[in-house]
Structures are given as C-alpha cells and as structure tokens.
Amino acid sequence: MTARTNKTAISARIVTLKALFKRFRRPGDIVFAWLFVVFSVFLLTQLGSQTTWKDGGKLFAQAPFWPSVAVWLMVVFSTLHLIGSACSPRIAGRWGEVWFWVRSLEYAIWFMAYVFVVPHLGYLASTLLVCVGLALRAGYRDTRALLLAAFAAVVIVVVFKTLLQVKIPGGAIYEGLPQALRAFMINYF
Numbered sequence: 001m002t003a004r005t006n007k008t009a010i011s012a013r014i015v016t017l018k019a020l021f022k023r024f025r026r027p028g029d030i031v032f033a034w035l036f037v038v039f040s041v042f043l044l045t046q047l048g049s050q051t052t053w054k055d056g057g058k059l060f061a062q063a064p065f066w067p068s069v070a071v072w073l074m075v076v077f078s079t080l081h082l083i084g085s086a087c088s089p090r091i092a093g094r095w096g097e098v099w100f101w102v103r104s105l106e107y108a109i110w111f112m113a114y115v116f117v118v119p120h121l122g123y124l125a126s127t128l129l130v131c132v133g134l135a136l137r138a139g140y141r142d143t144r145a146l147l148l149a150a151f152a153a154v155v156i157v158v159v160f161k162t163l164l165q166v167k168i169p170g171g172a173i174y175e176g177l178p179q180a181l182r183a184f185m186i187n188y189f
Contacts, residue, residue, distance in 0.1 A: 026097070027091050027092065027093035027096065028094050028096075028098050029085045029088070029094075030094065031094060031097075031098050033078065033081045033082040033084075033085040034082060036074075036081065037079055037081075040071065040074035040075045040078045043071045044071050044072070044074075044075055047064065047068055047071060050064075050067075051068070052064065110130065110134060113130075114126055114130045117129070117130075118168065118169070118171065119169055120171055120173065121172075121173050122170060122173055122174055122185065123157055123161060123168045124153075124154070124157050125171065125173070127154075127156055128154070130153075131149045131150065131153035131156075132146055132149050132150055135149035170182075
C-alpha cells in the first residue's frame with residue numbers, strides 16, 4: 001500500500017468519524033436540555049437525604065455509590081448537552097415542539113383520572129368510560145367504533161379480572177348492590 005492511498009484511507013476514516021459525531025439540533029432541543037439540567041441538579045441535591053454512607057465499608061459496596069455516579073454523570077452530560085444546544089444554530093419551531101410535548105401529557109392525565117375513578121365506579125364502569133372517552137377524543141364518532149371501544153373495555157376487564165386474576169379493589173358503587181350480585185361484581189368485574 002502506498003503512502004498516498006494510506007493517507008486517503010485515514011482521511012476517509014476521519015470524515016466518517018466526524019459524520020458519526022455530527023450534531024443535528026432539533027426544535028425544542030434547548031428547552032429539553034434546560035429541563036434535563038434542572039432535573040439532574042435536583043436529583044443531585046437529593047442524594048444526601050436519600051442515601052447514607054456507612055463507615056468502614058468498601059467504596060463500591062456502599063449503597064449510595066452507584067446512584068451517586070449515575071446522578072453525577074447525568075449532571076455532567078446534561079450540562080454538555082445544554083452547552084452543545086446553546087452553541088448550535090437555532091432552528092425555528094421550538095415552542096411548537098414544546099407544545100407537542102405538553103399535549104402529549106394529556107394521556108397521562110387520562111390515566112390518572114382513570115386511576116382516581118376506579119375505586120369509586122369499579123373496574124368495569126371505569127374502563128368502559130375511559131375506553132369510550134379515548135375513542136371519542138381520538139375522533140371516532142360512529143356507533144361501530146364506539147361499540148368496538150366498549151367491547152375492548154369488556155375484554156380488558158375479563159382478561160385482567162377473570163383470567164389473570166388481578167386483584168383490583170371493587171368500586172364504592174358496588175356497595176348498593178344486593179349481596180350476591182355485589183360479590184360477583186367485586187370478584188369478576
């Protein structure tokens with residue numbers, strides 16, 4: 001191999017390596033970087049109250065060692081990400097991207113509402129409400145789609161309560177039912 005072809009091969013590898021580490025900024029990247037720095041610094045401030053070091057133990061065997069390493073690395077790399085985002089050229093659409101993230105939280109709110117409603121209405125009624133509500137929220141308005149969502153809710157309840165025997169507390173609404181029906185609803189729905 002000649003010196004010239006060897007130099008060309010090395011040059012091609014360097015260009016490939018640069019392409020590997022090239023940073024493409026996305027809209028909302030700086031907001032994410034700031035949020036992650038704040039979150040990782042918050043975790044760092046909590047290390048002292050959440051973990052304790054024992055005297056005389058080996059460093060790697062200490063309970064707080066690996067969480068401390070992980071949190072410190074989070075702080076370092078999130079700070080580097082923030083610096084990289086701040087130095088990169090700005091791309092339009094930052095707040096549109098952030099708004100997309102906020103809108104995605106709606107489904108977490110749906111889930112939290114579901115968790116709150118189950119002890120009151122019971123598993124079957126709550127699952128029916130949430131499945132049909134999510135179908136409506138997704139834009140399905142025809143009767144067939146809503147019936148399919150209700151059928152899916154019933155299948156979910158039957159699979160979880162009857163087949164998998166997941167213990168989910170009965171709803172407060174079951175208290176008004178006759179004893180035999182109440183026991184049936186608590187055990188199977």
